Amino acid sequence: MDKKNAFYAQSGGVTAVINASAAGVIEAVRENNATIGKLYAGLNGIVGALQEDLIDTSKESLSDIAALKHTPGGAFGSCRYKMNDYKDSPAEYERLIEVFKAHNIGYFFYNGGGDSADTCLKVSQISAKMGYPIQAIHIPKTIDNDLPLTDCSPGFGSVAKYIATSTKEASLDIESMSGSSTKVFILEVMGRHAGWIAASGGLAAEQAGDPPHIILFPEIPFSRELFIKKVEQTVHEKGFCVIVASEGAQYSDGAHISGSINKDAFGHQQLGGVAPTLASMIKQSTAYKYHWAMADYLQRSARHIASKTDVDQAYAVGRAAVEMAVQGKHSVMVSIERGSGKKYSWSLGEAPLEKVANMEKKMPRSFITKDGYGITQKARDYLEPLIAGEDYPPFKNGIPSYVRLKNVLVPKKLPKGFKV
Amino acid sequence: MDKKNAFYAQSGGVTAVINASAAGVIEAVRENNATIGKLYAGLNGIVGALQEDLIDTSKESLSDIAALKHTPGGAFGSCRYKMNDYKDSPAEYERLIEVFKAHNIGYFFYNGGGDSADTCLKVSQISAKMGYPIQAIHIPKTIDNDLPLTDCSPGFGSVAKYIATSTKEASLDIESMSGSSTKVFILEVMGRHAGWIAASGGLAAEQAGDPPHIILFPEIPFSRELFIKKVEQTVHEKGFCVIVASEGAQYSDGAHISGSINKDAFGHQQLGGVAPTLASMIKQSTAYKYHWAMADYLQRSARHIASKTDVDQAYAVGRAAVEMAVQGKHSVMVSIERGSGKKYSWSLGEAPLEKVANMEKKMPRSFITKDGYGITQKARDYLEPLIAGEDYPPFKNGIPSYVRLKNVLVPKKLPKGFKV
Numbered sequence: 001m002d003k004k005n006a007f008y009a010q011s012g013g014v015t016a017v018i019n020a021s022a023a024g025v026i027e028a029v030r031e032n033n034a035t036i037g038k039l040y041a042g043l044n045g046i047v048g049a050l051q052e053d054l055i056d057t058s059k060e061s062l063s064d065i066a067a068l069k070h071t072p073g074g075a076f077g078s079c080r081y082k083m084n085d086y087k088d089s090p091a092e093y094e095r096l097i098e099v100f101k102a103h104n105i106g107y108f109f110y111n112g113g114g115d116s117a118d119t120c121l122k123v124s125q126i127s128a129k130m131g132y133p134i135q136a137i138h139i140p141k142t143i144d145n146d147l148p149l150t151d152c153s154p155g156f157g158s159v160a161k162y163i164a165t166s167t168k169e170a171s172l173d174i175e176s177m178s179g180s181s182t183k184v185f186i187l188e189v190m191g192r193h194a195g196w197i198a199a200s201g202g203l204a205a206e207q208a209g210d211p212p213h214i215i216l217f218p219e220i221p222f223s224r225e226l227f228i229k230k231v232e233q234t235v236h237e238k239g240f241c242v243i244v245a246s247e248g249a250q251y252s253d254g255a256h257i258s259g260s261i262n263k264d265a266f267g268h269q270q271l272g273g274v275a276p277t278l279a280s281m282i283k284q285s286t287a288y289k290y291h292w293a294m295a296d297y298l299q300r301s302a303r304h305i306a307s308k309t310d311v312d313q314a315y316a317v318g319r320a321a322v323e324m325a326v327q328g329k330h331s332v333m334v335s336i337e338r339g340s341g342k343k344y345s346w347s348l349g350e351a352p353l354e355k356v357a358n359m360e361k362k363m364p365r366s367f368i369t370k371d372g373y374g375i376t377q378k379a380r381d382y383l384e385p386l387i388a389g390e391d392y393p394p395f396k397n398g399i400p401s402y403v404r405l406k407n408v409l410v411p412k413k414l415p416k417g418f419k420v
Numbered sequence: 421m422d423k424k425n426a427f428y429a430q431s432g433g434v435t436a437v438i439n440a441s442a443a444g445v446i447e448a449v450r451e452n453n454a455t456i457g458k459l460y461a462g463l464n465g466i467v468g469a470l471q472e473d474l475i476d477t478s479k480e481s482l483s484d485i486a487a488l489k490h491t492p493g494g495a496f497g498s499c500r501y502k503m504n505d506y507k508d509s510p511a512e513y514e515r516l517i518e519v520f521k522a523h524n525i526g527y528f529f530y531n532g533g534g535d536s537a538d539t540c541l542k543v544s545q546i547s548a549k550m551g552y553p554i555q556a557i558h559i560p561k562t563i564d565n566d567l568p569l570t571d572c573s574p575g576f577g578s579v580a581k582y583i584a585t586s587t588k589e590a591s592l593d594i595e596s597m598s599g600s601s602t603k604v605f606i607l608e609v610m611g612r613h614a615g616w617i618a619a620s621g622g623l624a625a626e627q628a629g630d631p632p633h634i635i636l637f638p639e640i641p642f643s644r645e646l647f648i649k650k651v652e653q654t655v656h657e658k659g660f661c662v663i664v665a666s667e668g669a670q671y672s673d674g675a676h677i678s679g680s681i682n683k684d685a686f687g688h689q690q691l692g693g694v695a696p697t698l699a700s701m702i703k704q705s706t707a708y709k710y711h712w713a714m715a716d717y718l719q720r721s722a723r724h725i726a727s728k729t730d731v732d733q734a735y736a737v738g739r740a741a742v743e744m745a746v747q748g749k750h751s752v753m754v755s756i757e758r759g760s761g762k763k764y765s766w767s768l769g770e771a772p773l774e775k776v777a778n779m780e781k782k783m784p785r786s787f788i789t790k791d792g793y794g795i796t797q798k799a800r801d802y803l804e805p806l807i808a809g810e811d812y813p814p815f816k817n818g819i820p821s822y823v824r825l826k827n828v829l830v831p832k833k834l835p836k837g838f839k840v
Contacts, residue, residue: 010596013597014593014596014597016589043599044599044600045599045600047599047600071592072589072592072593073589073592073593073595073596074596074597075596077595077596077598077599078596078597078599079597079599079600079601080597080600080601081600161818161819164818164819165724165819165820166718166721166722168819168820168822169436169492169493169717169718169721169722169723169724169820169822170716170717170718170721172434172491172492172493172721172822173434173492173493173717173720173721174717175493175497176430176434176493176494176495176497176498177433177434177494177498177499177500178497179463179464179465179467179497179498179499180464180465180467180499180500180501180840181499181500185717187718203817203818203819204819206817275714276696291716291717292714292716293714293715293716293717293718294695294712294713294714294716295713295715295718296590296711296712296713296714297589297590297593297594297605297711297713298586298589298590298607298713298715298718300593301586301589301590301592301593302586302589303589304585304589304725305724305725307818384817384818386818387817387818387819388817388818389818390812390815392810392812395810397623397626397804397807397808398581398584398623398727398804398807398808398809399581399584399585399588399623399624399807400585400588400589402588402592420600
């Protein structure tokens with residue numbers, strides 16, 4: 001049989017829209033059944049390939065695949081598993097190729113961030129070296145928005161919409177309370193290395209001076225003294241202060257804010273993170289009553305308030321990966337390109353994987369205000385289209401109706417398992 | 421002039437729908453302008469009455485008032501201010517009556533929880549004693565759902581919908597990650613004295629065994645040993661464990677879970693709350709990777725995912741308060757009554773304020789499973805209708821479009837301010 005099968009896997013932290021990419025891949029493979037055979041999904045990402053745990057996506061109904069477009073999380077399971085270099089761990093790669101050979105897999109679609117782009121590149125290189133050609137194509141995904149060579153990363157727009165909306169809503173709450181009670185509200189958001197998510201909190205402000213009053217970016221060295229001064233000044237002027245803090249916010253020496261104050265009873269570094277640490281600083285320096293929130297997984301799974309732009313792009317990059325494969329392409333990442341017109345438009349392109357892997361795109365300094373605590377109009381112009389549009393999931397009994405796939409495993413063909 | 425004016429104020433923690441009650445009051449007062457004069461709103465709750473900071477709601481446009489129905493927070497400002505007993509603080513009450521007299525106010529609409537019901541009752545009693553009759557009517561509001569003599573409290577249904585939805589979404593996220601990474605997710609929710617909000621997390625489960633696997637209620641004494649055992653058992657069986665923990669969860673001696681482990685570097689009781697404390701316990705007893713989230717204000721301001729049932733009820737109780745006043749009623753709270761049919765229905769009633777004030781309605785034991793970690797079908801039957809229906813706000817530039825009122829203050833008539 002000449003027609004090769006395909007493998008798809010989800011990698012790293014999941015998002016509200018990674019399943020939309022999966023839907024794009026699955027639907028496009030079905031449409032291209034003259035060229036591509038079956039599509040197998042890795043159970044728990046690349047680990048599924050290594051352990052020969054392959055899900056037969058042809059067992060899923062059309063309607064369940066369509067429902068992936070509005071279902072958060074990773075429908076096939078994701079993983080945090082970084083493949084080593086070939087020279088350090090040849091057995092891993094040999095095993096991968098062995099599994100791919102056994103199941104006649106010639107297409108490798110990997111859906112993830114920077115680390116996965118690196119894995120995707122390695123698979124492509126090793127397969128050539130081992131004489132079993134695999135067309136490896138990377139499908140971008142990361143809420144951190146730090147992938148290079150693409151205007152944005154699917155997953156980010158929906159987190160950004162959630163954070164902008166939540167910041168606006170919580171700001172109205174604290175403003176109501178500030179007359180006689182809470183004066184400071186801190187929202188901790190994700191983004192360990194880049195401040196894109198924190199920046200999206202700035203979209204809550206419709207006019208200059210609107211909350212959030214302080215955004216803490218990983219890109220701007222934190223000064224406790226200046227921070228407290230800014231909080232006091234803001235409460236003095238506005239009556240309250242709203243802070244959006246990136247989990248990656250750090251001092252000039254690279255030490256993270258979190259962990260700098262609290263230890264638990266056993267002397268362990270604290271559990272908390274940036275928000276409770278900032279709250280502690282405010283408690284020590286001022287008399288303000290404060291509240292803080294830690295959105296954690298809520299922000300990246302909040303499909304109920306996904307960005308329509310983001311959903312559309314996530315679905316489109318999945319489809320495009322398959323179309324590129326059919327065109328014979330490999331070792332590329334599908335990229336999103338922004339049109340040059342004043343009105344936002346986007347199209348898909350491709351970027352060579354060796355230029356994508358393991359690079360991080362941080363916030364440009366020009367996106368951050370001079371004082372380091374806000375976003376500029378340039379940042380707003382970049383961010384706003386990415387959160388545009390609503391795409392509500394269907395609801396049942398008051399909560400969103402999300403799909404659960406059957407995830408039928410393909411019978412194993414290899415004699416024994418592989419320990420990862 | 422015979423026609424009396426009315427006073428309306430928001431009290432305590434605000435909600436996603438308290439402004440819908442305000443809209444109901446304002447619109448009903450305008451419709452009843454043959455009986456009631458102007459409606460003044462207190463700037464920052466009852467404090468606005470004491471300080472003669474009265475907002476003239478007649479300056480607001482019809483469309484802005486209508487937009488209150490989809491705007492979270494307290495549009496006139498709320499307060500955390502408890503009136504003392506008359507015998508301890510007669511000056512406060514005398515001041516109130518003085519302000520009401522000066523502005524010809526004969527109707528007092530107070531929108532809040534148990535404490536405010538108490539204030540409302542006192543105002544009613546004192547006004548009679550001081551010979552200046554005030555029709556005091558309480559409009560129920562509390563996310564805690566702990567007001568007695570009403571089937572539910574406006575504000576609760578929307579928080580419940582947010583928590584149920586967020587729990588479901590985060591559960592899909594951690595399930596995807598659990599193969600190789602995070603095994604435990606903890607969501608801390610509000611509700612210091614009653615477990616209604618925590619219980620709503622249980623609605624995320626569609627089938628027995630679905631997450632959340634553990635709910636911690638204030639009503640059930642916490643045992644660290646049993647908790648860890650249950651977490652381990654769940655991870656063993658399901659591969660991961662989702663926990664919804666009430667901020668009010670406590671040991672059998674009444675000590676709160678939060679604060680039982682962490683102290684900051686200065687020896688202060690920790691900042692964290694229940695979620696990080698539970699995370700610390702898990703860290704000390706198991707090798708599981710965990711994540712935790714603290715929804716805080718996000719949960720009670722999340723108008724973008726409000727329950728339509730809740731919005732409708734919040735608006736209706738506001739209108740009903742005015743209609744009751746027109747009928748000459750006073751010293752009552754508007755209540756929500758559930759129909760006896762199988763299909764959910766509700767209507768409005770009234771409850772005498774002296775029976776409402778300062779009582780808390782806790783979760784009945786029959787709503788909690790035998791092991792203390794889940795909700796029963798009875799709880800589900802009670803809760804589900806309260807989160808039913810969606811009522812999305814309009815969006816602009818990717819975020820909800822919320823109204824900001826003009827809040828024009830009435831010129832003061834009294835010589836000097838009053839310090840609260």
